[in-house]
Amino acid sequence: MKKPFFLLIVLFCWRIAAAQTPQIQRVDPTNWWVGMKSPNLQLLVYGPNAGSLTYSINYPGVKLVKSSKVENKNYAFLDLTIAPTAKAGTLQIVGKSGSQTITRAYQLKARDNQPKGQGLTSADFIYLLMPDRFSNADPANDKFADLADKEADRNSPFLRHGGDLKGVGNHLDYLKELGVTALWMTPVIENNQPQTNEGGVMRSAYHGYGFTDHYTVDKRLGGNEAYKELNRKVHATGMRVVQDAVYNHVGINHWLLKDMPSKDWLHQWPNYTNTSYKYQPVTDPHSSAIDRKVTLDGWFVPFLPDLNQSNPYVANYLIQSAIWNTEEFAVDAWRIDTYMYNDQPFMNRCNAALQAEYPKMYTFGESWVNNSVDQAYYTRNRINFPFKSNQTGGLDFVLYSAINAALNEGEGWDSGANRVQQALAQDAVYEDPMKLVTFLDNHDTDRFLSVVKEDLNNYKMGLTWLLTTRGIPHLYYGTEILMKNFKNPSDAEVRRDFPGGFEGDKENKFTAAGRSKAENDAFEFVKTLANYRKNTPALHSGKLMQYLPQNGTYVYFRYTDKAAVMVATNQTDKPVGLDMARFSERTQGFTKARNVLTGEVITDLKLVQLPAKTALVLELQR
Numbered sequence: 001m002k003k004p005f006f007l008l009i010v011l012f013c014w015r016i017a018a019a020q021t022p023q024i025q026r027v028d029p030t031n032w033w034v035g036m037k038s039p040n041l042q043l044l045v046y047g048p049n050a051g052s053l054t055y056s057i058n059y060p061g062v063k064l065v066k067s068s069k070v071e072n073k074n075y076a077f078l079d080l081t082i083a084p085t086a087k088a089g090t091l092q093i094v095g096k097s098g099s100q101t102i103t104r105a106y107q108l109k110a111r112d113n114q115p116k117g118q119g120l121t122s123a124d125f126i127y128l129l130m131p132d133r134f135s136n137a138d139p140a141n142d143k144f145a146d147l148a149d150k151e152a153d154r155n156s157p158f159l160r161h162g163g164d165l166k167g168v169g170n171h172l173d174y175l176k177e178l179g180v181t182a183l184w185m186t187p188v189i190e191n192n193q194p195q196t197n198e199g200g201v202m203r204s205a206y207h208g209y210g211f212t213d214h215y216t217v218d219k220r221l222g223g224n225e226a227y228k229e230l231n232r233k234v235h236a237t238g239m240r241v242v243q244d245a246v247y248n249h250v251g252i253n254h255w256l257l258k259d260m261p262s263k264d265w266l267h268q269w270p271n272y273t274n275t276s277y278k279y280q281p282v283t284d285p286h287s288s289a290i291d292r293k294v295t296l297d298g299w300f301v302p303f304l305p306d307l308n309q310s311n312p313y314v315a316n317y318l319i320q321s322a323i324w325n326t327e328e329f330a331v332d333a334w335r336i337d338t339y340m341y342n343d344q345p346f347m348n349r350c351n352a353a354l355q356a357e358y359p360k361m362y363t364f365g366e367s368w369v370n371n372s373v374d375q376a377y378y379t380r381n382r383i384n385f386p387f388k389s390n391q392t393g394g395l396d397f398v399l400y401s402a403i404n405a406a407l408n409e410g411e412g413w414d415s416g417a418n419r420v421q422q423a424l425a426q427d428a429v430y431e432d433p434m435k436l437v438t439f440l441d442n443h444d445t446d447r448f449l450s451v452v453k454e455d456l457n458n459y460k461m462g463l464t465w466l467l468t469t470r471g472i473p474h475l476y477y478g479t480e481i482l483m484k485n486f487k488n489p490s491d492a493e494v495r496r497d498f499p500g501g502f503e504g505d506k507e508n509k510f511t512a513a514g515r516s517k518a519e520n521d522a523f524e525f526v527k528t529l530a531n532y533r534k535n536t537p538a539l540h541s542g543k544l545m546q547y548l549p550q551n552g553t554y555v556y557f558r559y560t561d562k563a564a565v566m567v568a569t570n571q572t573d574k575p576v577g578l579d580m581a582r583f584s585e586r587t588q589g590f591t592k593a594r595n596v597l598t599g600e601v602i603t604d605l606k607l608v609q610l611p612a613k614t615a616l617v618l619e620l621q622r
Contacts, residue, residue: 020048020049021048021049021100022047022048022049022050022052022053022095022097022100022102023047023048023049023050023102024045024046024047024050024053024093024095024102024104025046025047025048025050026044026045026046026047027043027044027045027046027093027104027106028043028044028046028214028215028317028320028321029041029043029215029320029321029324030215030324031106031107031108031109032082032106032107032108032109032324033088033108033109033110033111033327034061034082034086034087034088034108034109034110034111035084035110035111036082036111036323036327036357037356037357038353038356038357039081039082039083039084040079040080040081040082041079041080041081041082041320042077042078042079042080042313042316042317042320043077043078043080043093043106044075044077044261044313044317045075045076045077045078045093045095045104046074046075046259047074048074049073049074049097050073050074050075050076050095051069051070051072051073051074051075051076052073052097053076053095053096053097053102054067054095054096054097055067055076055078055093055094055095055096056094056096057078057080057091057092057093057094058091058092058094059086059089059091059092059108060085060086060087061082061083061084061085061086061087062080062081062082062083062086062091062108063080063081063083064078064079064080065079065080065081066078066079067079070261070262070313071261071262071263072259072260072261072262074259075261076095077313078093082108086108087108088108088109088110089107089108090105090106090107090108091105091106091108092104092105092106093105093106111327114231114232114235114330115235115330115332116326116327116330116331116332116358117326117331117332117354117357117358117359117360117361118240118332118333118360119240119332119333119358119360119361119362119392120182120240120242120332120333120362120364120393120472121362121472121541122434122435122470122471122472122540122541123181123534123537123540123541124181124182124240124472125179125180125181125182125467125472125473125474125475125530125533125534126180126181126182126183126184126242126437126472126473126474126475127175127178127180127182127183127184127474127475127477128184128185128186128439128442128443128474128475128476128477129168129183129184129185129186129476129477129498130163130185130186130206130207130208130443130477130495131163131164131165131167131168131185131186131188131208131221132160132161132162132163132164132206132207132208132220132221133161133163133206133477133495133496133497133498133501134163134167134168134171134477134497134498134501135163135164135167135168135170135171135498135500135501135502136161136162136163136164136167136501136502136503137164137166137167137169137170138164138166138167138222139162139503141162141164141219141220141221141222141223142160142162142220143160143162143220144219144220147192147219147220148192148193148194148253149192149193149194149195149204149205151195151204152220154497154502157490157492157493157495157496158201158202158203158204158490158492159195159203159204159206160204160206160220161206161497161502162220162502163221163497163501163502164220164221164222164226165188165217165221165222165226165227165229165230166222166226166229166230167501168183168185168230169229169230169233169234171501171510172233172234172237172239174510175239176237176238176239177527178480178523178526178527178530179526179527179529179530179531179533179534180239180475180530181238181239181240181534182239182240182241182242182332182333183234183239183240183241183242184242184244184335184474185242185243185244186207186208186209186244186443187207187208187209187211187243187244187245187246187337188208188217188218188221188227188243188244189208189211189213189214189216189217189218189246190211190212190213190216190217190218190219191205191206191208191209191210191211191212191218191251192212192213192218192251192253193205193210193212193251193252193253193303194253196303198490199490201490205251207443207495208244209246209304209337210249210250210251210252210253210303210304211246211250211251211254212250212251212253212254212255213254213255214317214318214321214325215321215324217329224328224329227329228328228329228330231329231330231331232330235330240332240333241329241330241331241332241333242331242332242333242334242335243325243326243329243331243333243334243335244334244335244337245322245334245335245336245337246336246337246338247307247309247318247336247337247342247346247347247350248300248306248307248337248338248341248342249299249300249304249305249306249307249338250304250305250307251303251304252302252303252304252305254305257305261313262311262313264308264311265307265308265311265313265314266305266306266307266308267297267298267299267306267307267308269297269298272299272302273294273297273298273299274298274299274300274301274302275294275295275296275297275298275299275300275306275341276291276294276295276298277295278291278295279295279340279367279368279369279374280374281294281295282295282296282340282344282377283373283374283377283385295341296341296342296343300338300341306341309342309343309346310343310346315346315349315350318346318350319349319350319353319354322334322350322353322354323353323354323357326354326357326358326361327357332361332362333361333362333363333364334354334361334362334363334364335363335364335365335366335395335437336363336364336365336366337365337366338366339365339366339367339378339391339394340365340366340367340368340369340378344378344387344389345387347365347389347391348389348390348391351363351390351391351392352390355392361392362392362393362435363391363392363393364391364392364393364394364395364435364436364437364472365378365379365391365393365394365395366395367394367395367397368397369397369398370397370398370401371398372398372423372426372427372429372430373429375394375396375397375398375429376429376430377389378391378394379391379392379393379394379430379431379435379436380392380430380431380432380435381429381430381431382428382429382430382431383429392435393435393436393437393472394435394436394437395436395437395439396436396437396438396439396471398423398426399420399423399424399436399438399469399471400438400439400440400445401419401423402419402420402422402423403419403420403440403462403465403466404440404448404451404452404462405419406418406419406420406571407451407452407455407458407461407462407571408451408452408453411549411551411552411571411572416549416552416571417549417552417553417554417569417571418549420465420469420554421546421548421549421554424469424470424544424546425546427470433470433471434470434471434472434541435471435472436470436471436472437471437472437473437474438466438469438470438471438472438473438474439466439473439474439475439476440462440463440466440475440476440479441476441479441494442474442476443476443491443494443495444491445487445494446485446486446487446494447476447478447479447483447484447485447486447494448462448476448479449479449482449483449484450484450485450486454484456518456521456522457613457614458613459482459522460522460525460615461569461571461613461614461615463525463526463529464529464567464569464615464617465567465569465615467526467529467530467533468529468533468539468558468565468567468617469544469556469558469567470544470558475526477498478496478498478509479526480522480523480526480527481499481509481515481519481522481523482518482519482522483496483498498510499514500514525597528596528597529596529597529617532596532617536563536565536619537560537563538558538559538560538563538564538565539558539565540558541560542558542559542560542563542564542565543558543559543560544556544557544558545557545559545585545586547582547583551572551576552570552571552572552576553568553569553570553571553572553576553578553610554568554569554571555567555568555569555578555583557583557586559586563620564586564587564590564620565596565617565618565619565620566583566586566587566593566616566617566618566620567615567616567617567618568608568610568615568616568618569610569614569615569616570610570611570612570613570614570615571613572612572613573612573613574612575609575610575611575612576609576610576612577607577608577609577610578607578608578609578610579607580605580606580607580608581606587605587620589622590605590620590621590622591603591605591621591622592604592605592620592621593605593608593618593619593620593621594618594619594621595616595617595618596617596618596619597616597617602618605620
């Protein structure tokens, strides 16, 4: 097979460095801090013939332990230790070559008191949005002539639309009203990518998953200072910040790929090899080595080169960038893209490094699997796998699939609500299933309302399950105002602009006045349930007890020693009277209940009426 053009870009091609005067053009991380728990820091130093220099650092409390060279003479890697006694200030990196001396200033900052690394718990409710598609507060940063992709056009679903971080910050009151406690945005890191031909259509990297500089926030979103300002505002409201990480790959236009440190910075193949997207070879005890290698080392797509995390310099670069972003931007938790395609020992090392600096740090990765055993492999679990993951959480694709299937099926032995009950019945494989992140849809799936055929009863039932079962729920932007669509003809259909976030929008769905009656009903439904959940420990942190679905009904309880919430759903088209004697194990001692969604008080708990195609959330009272 003929080698594709893009491989020519990333194949090793040395510059003619011998004749160049040594220079230091860049140092990553771009700065560091005194007072970090780990004393170790590895600096990537880049510039013409930077690897030929002999380095020294003379700064109180800072020791240059080792200077390392790699294949490319334009790089050096400096291992430093920073003592607890070191003070904030500017040190000089000194490089010598013969009679020539080169210096580069490097800043050690004092750590600020901004909240960071706070983590997430089951009391949280995450809101996922795409900054480019949410709200545009500054049209001046929509496009730049010096970037590889110079276009922005809301008339094209495939190009950038101009949403930015300031626009997100302008609507934090909307999220707060909805009951959101944590903000997760698709990546904000620079994606200075050219448009790519996907399916015959040129598309922008508006989604953010093709990093080109790990230490820069995309200036079309507002840049580093705008991100800091947004996160200060988020924390001021009491919410937390989730940053989206990508360790598996980078954008083909990443600055490091234009002159790679070494051939093995990427996973190289004789001919282009795509990942199979099959997770089974990783967990299958019978799998072949080649199948496993293709899964892990194959490229996700041709324009997202696959990083070789077994290279210690690559691993350090990624880990330090995660710590730097946490400290610089006051990040509380990390969502990790394409988690299952990463080298898992590297992921354990990365997770451990983050938690060593920030003990409450929470990480949840994307491992798109279809069963609980494989899902458990990628988080802390109770299975005797030869590899043991240390990831604190994970996206619950198993429950996602179960809920969506349940709402599109009639009652059967294994169908309907049985899907949900059976998914939760396998929770024994996880060390702590409460730390899984649950969801109904996201930026890579069909929108939930369309999946349930725009049936508002099923829509409310799914949201009830999401906001009352175990785990940490997340909502995809617009689900609360009935945004819909399938990924047909492309995923751009499920990534449409939030109405009201852009100049010229005919409707403003951020306000009740701009929403239709049905949209306000949906918004109020989510708002009521999310805020009740936030203020009810039994619901967000209590134990879960579920009962086998019967006759189209499904009942479970969230409870503590002193409180209980009963959730009952009826998927049939007829009302059902629930014989409460069946649930006496959980209702004993309670005499009445309050309907959380309507405020109605039920004074007789012997028989509860469950209307057709309805979800009840009952706060049991004594």
